Amino acid sequence: MMGRINKRVLNLITAGAAAFLMAGCSVAKTSNNNGTHQDKDIIKIGVNMELSGAAAGYGNAEKQGIQLAANEINQAGGINVNGQKKKIKLIIRDNKTAIATSASVAAQLATKDKVAAIVGPATTNAGTAEIPNITKASVPSVSPSATDPSYTLQKNGKVQPFVFRACFQNNFQGENAAKFVTNNLKAKRVAILADNSSDYGTGLAKAFRKTYKGRIVDSQTYSEGDKDFNAVLTSFKSKKIDAIYVPGYYTEVGLIIKQARQIGIKIPIIGSDGMADPKLAQIAGDKYATNIYYTTPFSTRVAAKNATAKKFMTEFKNHYNVEAPTFSALAYDSVYMIKTAIENEKSDDSTKIAAGLAKIKDFDGVTGQITVNKTHDPEMPIAIEEMTNGKVSNSFSVE
Incomplete structure (x- = not known):
């Protein structure tokens, strides 16, 4: 989903903020190849998310999915990094549904907080704004819901090395x-x-x-x-x-x-x-x-046939006392994709995580089985839901 940024928000971006964003773009075109390294006992995962502003409804739903996944992983002992269990520490920041803020949040997460990976943003525009800064820092980002086809690609058609998504185009x-x-x-x-x-x-x-x-x-x-x-x-x-x-x-x-x-x-x-x-x-x-x-990408009726999805839906309902929305499911999968990449690469170095994300194959996600293709897009199922009297009454799998 998600390409829109509120035009009123855009009109409020100051010339100085815009200049900052352009400056960031001019100096952050290539990776430094060094990446970030984690502490002995924790893995820091950043969250660059629309928690206020025009897209806050989506961002807050994704935040819930992220927190649920991190809590589950930590309760199970953490992420296995070459034989050592390490807990996740989430660092959550609000990009306010603004492109300049998203760029600065990404820079802070990647260079000051030194996170291993980032989940978010929710929207394509905010996600695109963070790309120069995460690329410069060699920190991968998984967007749960940026759906514009060009999001994971550079202008020359080559793949963005540190940009991934958990949703279809x-x-x-x-x-x-x-x-x-x-x-x-x-x-x-x-x-x-x-x-x-x-x-x-x-x-x-x-x-x-x-x-x-x-x-x-x-x-x-x-x-x-x-x-x-x-x-x-x-x-x-x-x-x-x-x-x-x-x-x-x-x-x-x-x-x-x-x-x-x-x-x-x-x-x-x-x-x-x-x-x-x-x-x-x-x-x-x-x-x-x-x-x-x-x-x-996520239908509760289709998901009811999937053991992974059923577990997620039950835990989400128990934790938040509401039915799990689509965007929470996508964000939940995003965290587990990062976990899978770390464990497969046996490293929490950010450059290795990016390599691991690019290799994900047959990942058993809440939204279905996912394989990341050469353009860093997930090959995944799609469903269509029917609504009757304000409730989901039917769902259809689309081949």
Whole structure:
């Protein structure tokens, strides 16, 4: 998921902060190859996360998954580093959903705190901002939810050596949503209403258009913060469409669903993992959140067949007294991917962890079996959830 940064937040970034970010980019293009080294008894893992600002809902869900994983690992004795058990020490910092802050947080974690690895950020833009500083320090980062296809790649097309993610790309989501609309919903006439605030919504819409076999009757966009969608929805209603594809985040999509249902649009509304949050139904209203579908890397119904996922869901519910959300599951897997890399490489040196992350194969994650490919992207399953009366009522595995 996750490419958007709040435009209002961007407008508040000062010229000095922007200059700092550009300076960081100019001096941090290559790794120093030395990496960071850990203390005798602990392994420091940094968390660069959106805990306030526009993406705080996602960031705080990911923080919960990170903390649960670290607590579990520590209670089991820690991470095995060449025969020695070492406990995880989390160093959690808020990037405030701001690119300049994300860059400075990454520099602090990598060079001052000397963490072995970083989990986060949640969004592609904040994640991209940290890349120069983690590369300079040779510290790997695993984002639970940065989904832009170019996130793990340099401008020349080569892989970013210290950048990894635990989620699939936007184009994979858009393609599978189109297949589902074509094959499962049998929708022959579709309208698209996409978030144009970032590459997240526009990238998903592009992938959907490329794969969808029916007719796209109309295609419109909206911006982050928009609240009135009645005009465009009324236009859609007059065009005899079979479904609406709405790639975006729960904040706006919840309102779109509510307003669509209020004017009598009852057809399926399909979206992306940005909808995979309980707040979607809170905004839309339970009675309106019916005949809703979205792509997701983690479905509780699909996961119920997976022993690793079942254990996670039970422990999450016991710990936080709520059902485990998608972004907590992705973050939980991110921590265990770092653990796996350390144990496979028999080293907690940050450069060795990066090498270990690149070699992960058939990792048994909460979100399914994961293999990291040559572009540092996980090859993993995707699911589609259906929502009825504000609750997940069905799920579909997509091949």
